Amino acid sequence: MKMNHSPYRPPGAQVALAFAVACTLWIFSTSAAAKGASKGPYRKLNIFSSVLSLIEQNHVEDIHEDELIIGAIEGMLRALDPHSSFLTQEEFTMLKEDTEGNFCGVGMEVGIKDNRLTVISPIPDSPAVKAGILPGDRIIKIDGLSTDSMDLMEAVQRMRGKEGTDVTITIEREGEEKPFEVVLTRAVIELQSVEAELLAPGIAHIKIKSFQDGTAAGVRDQIKHMRLIGGGLDGIVLDLRRNPGGLMYEAVKVCDLFISEGTLLSTKGRGGVIIESFSAHRAGTFDEPAMVVLIDGASASASEIVAGALQDHGRAMLVGMNSFGKGSVQTIIPLQDGSGLKLTTARYYTPAGRSIQARGIEPDVVVESLNAPAPDELTQSISQMPAEDDLPGHLKKETVAEKQSNETPVNDYQLRMGYQILQGLVRAKAAKQNE
Numbered sequence: 001m002k003m004n005h006s007p008y009r010p011p012g013a014q015v016a017l018a019f020a021v022a023c024t025l026w027i028f029s030t031s032a033a034a035k036g037a038s039k040g041p042y043r044k045l046n047i048f049s050s051v052l053s054l055i056e057q058n059h060v061e062d063i064h065e066d067e068l069i070i071g072a073i074e075g076m077l078r079a080l081d082p083h084s085s086f087l088t089q090e091e092f093t094m095l096k097e098d099t100e101g102n103f104c105g106v107g108m109e110v111g112i113k114d115n116r117l118t119v120i121s122p123i124p125d126s127p128a129v130k131a132g133i134l135p136g137d138r139i140i141k142i143d144g145l146s147t148d149s150m151d152l153m154e155a156v157q158r159m160r161g162k163e164g165t166d167v168t169i170t171i172e173r174e175g176e177e178k179p180f181e182v183v184l185t186r187a188v189i190e191l192q193s194v195e196a197e198l199l200a201p202g203i204a205h206i207k208i209k210s211f212q213d214g215t216a217a218g219v220r221d222q223i224k225h226m227r228l229i230g231g232g233l234d235g236i237v238l239d240l241r242r243n244p245g246g247l248m249y250e251a252v253k254v255c256d257l258f259i260s261e262g263t264l265l266s267t268k269g270r271g272g273v274i275i276e277s278f279s280a281h282r283a284g285t286f287d288e289p290a291m292v293v294l295i296d297g298a299s300a301s302a303s304e305i306v307a308g309a310l311q312d313h314g315r316a317m318l319v320g321m322n323s324f325g326k327g328s329v330q331t332i333i334p335l336q337d338g339s340g341l342k343l344t345t346a347r348y349y350t351p352a353g354r355s356i357q358a359r360g361i362e363p364d365v366v367v368e369s370l371n372a373p374a375p376d377e378l379t380q381s382i383s384q385m386p387a388e389d390d391l392p393g394h395l396k397k398e399t400v401a402e403k404q405s406n407e408t409p410v411n412d413y414q415l416r417m418g419y420q421i422l423q424g425l426v427r428a429k430a431a432k433q434n435e
Contacts, residue, residue: 048072077343081393083330084344090157092340095332099247101191101212105160106167106184108133110152116140117147117155123191127184133171140179141170161186193246194218199237199419202230203426204289207239208254211246211302216253223257223286234430235290235422237415238306241320245301248329248348252278255309258316260285264309266353267329267346275346290425291316292418295363300324307361308350317425318363319418327357328395347395357395367417 052068070086077084087095097103107126108119119137122128139147142158150158159167165186172179193215196206204226206219227233245251248265255264259280266277293316295307304323310316329346347355 077341079393081328081344081395083326083328083342085342087332087340087342089338091153092332092334092338094153094156094160095340095342098191099212101193101214103160103189104163104186105156105189106169106186107189110139110155112152117150117152123189126189127187131182131184133182134173136174138172139169140172141168143168144170159184163188192218194222196222196226198226198230202232202234203237203419203422204230204233204235205237205239205415205419208243208303208306210243211248211250211254213247213250215246215250216257219254220257220284223289233286233289235292235426237292237294237418237422238310238316239294239415240299240303240307241294241296241414242298243300243303244298245303245326248302248305251302251305254306256280257284257286258291258310259313260287262313263351265305265351266349268349269346287315290422290429292422292425293318294414294418295320295323295361296369296414297321297324299361301326304356304361305348305350308354308356311361311364312351312354317365317421318361319365319367319421320363320414321366321368322363323356323361325356325358325360327355327359344395365417365421367414369414 052065052072055063055068056065070088073086077086094103106128107123108128109121109123110117111120112118117139119128119133119135119139121135122133139155141147142150142155145158147155159169161167163186166183167186168181168183170179170181191210191212193210193212194206194208196204199205204223206222206226208215208219223233223236252264255278260282261280264278264280267275269275291310293307293310295303295318299307299320300323304326307318307323311318327347327349328344329348330342331345333341333343335341347357349355
């Protein structure tokens with residue numbers, strides 16, 4: 001199974017330990033806090049302790065204390081912003097697996113379509129592909145349990161597991177009279193975040209599906225391969241559509257492949273203090289090919305880092321629709337029991353100093369998709385679900401001065417338009433060189 005997550009930045013052990021200790025003190029040291037001054041961040045802990053005690057003693061049903069504590073932590077984090085959250089041990093493990101690009105499972109992307117657990121796309125060479133699972137198949141049972149009441153996370157957890165073990169899924173398929181069962185043997189799944197093809201001699205289409213460990217290296221390898229089989233490389237369509245983000249550092253490395261000097265990204269924490277600033281390196285830069293970058297409403301976070309940097313440096317023309325507008329950085333902090341904390345710790349800024357939080361990246365050429373794919377869960381996030389500035393509790397916009405797949409160009413309108421624009425850029429660049 002594959003799920004999408006926010007940027008993953010493992011902090012140092014000292015930070016993690018300090019935060020874990022802070023959490024422990026917050027939860028359990030209520031008596032110490034009560035002895036402190038009446039003013040301060042922990043003055044309400046005596047009320048928390050009283051409420052916890054009242055619930056344990058008087059609620060109509062028995063409730064495990066751990067559930068109450070976790071619920072309190074989750075509620076506290078929900079009060080911050082939409083991207084801070086508590087991760088159970090299972091969720092923390094899944095997040096690490098997804099960002100590392102491999103896990104044990106059956107090998108298919110799944111989502112919710114028409115309130116049904118639906119296969120979006122089987123991953124090549126996976127157990128799902130070998131068993132004949134098709135896009136659009138509806139998974140109605142997992143090991144005999146109905147998926148009607150399962151959320152996406154639970155369904156994914158049930159289909160992942162130890163290598164070599166079996167899971168039985170019950171499929172409803174259009175055109176089949178009755179549901180049927182398929183037994184899948186779990187295997188190690190290697191996620192490929194980068195795909196590439198030649199649109200024409202010297203013109204490459206490189207699609208980044210997510211930013212995980214090794215994505216930048218994958219882009220570099222694909223560029224070299226496309227240059228070899230295409231007899232050179234005059235232009236690149238870099239496709240970031242429906243890319244929800246991933247590892248911030250991989251996004252910076254991708255920027256560095258195409259920009260030879262200057263700032264790529266900066267992050268600022270509380271009070272506008274600069275936490276990190278990343279600069280380009282001339283060595284290893286592919287500065288010859290002209291570039292078009294495709295973005296849409298589901299291009300978020302790390303995708304927007306790349307699009308914003310290439311736009312600010314004048315390195316590429318952006319084509320498509322306004323991006324999602326997630327301009328915040330989440331730090332993943334491991335806790336003592338194997339769970340984790342995903343905490344928003346900074347905003348990021350493009351080289352020109354733009355914060356795209358709740359604003360997004362505007363394309364240079366607006367091109368709507370005239371043939372949107374079937375409305376799976378991810379597509380619905382583009383057309384129906386709110387953007388970052390609609391999410392409850394989102395970080396506000398900053399008032400700063402700003403500068404104003406398997407598809408082919410034949411059946412992908414946005415890609416076709418990007419290809420045509422790129423051809424014009426290649427011709428203009430060639431003419432300038434001839435002058």
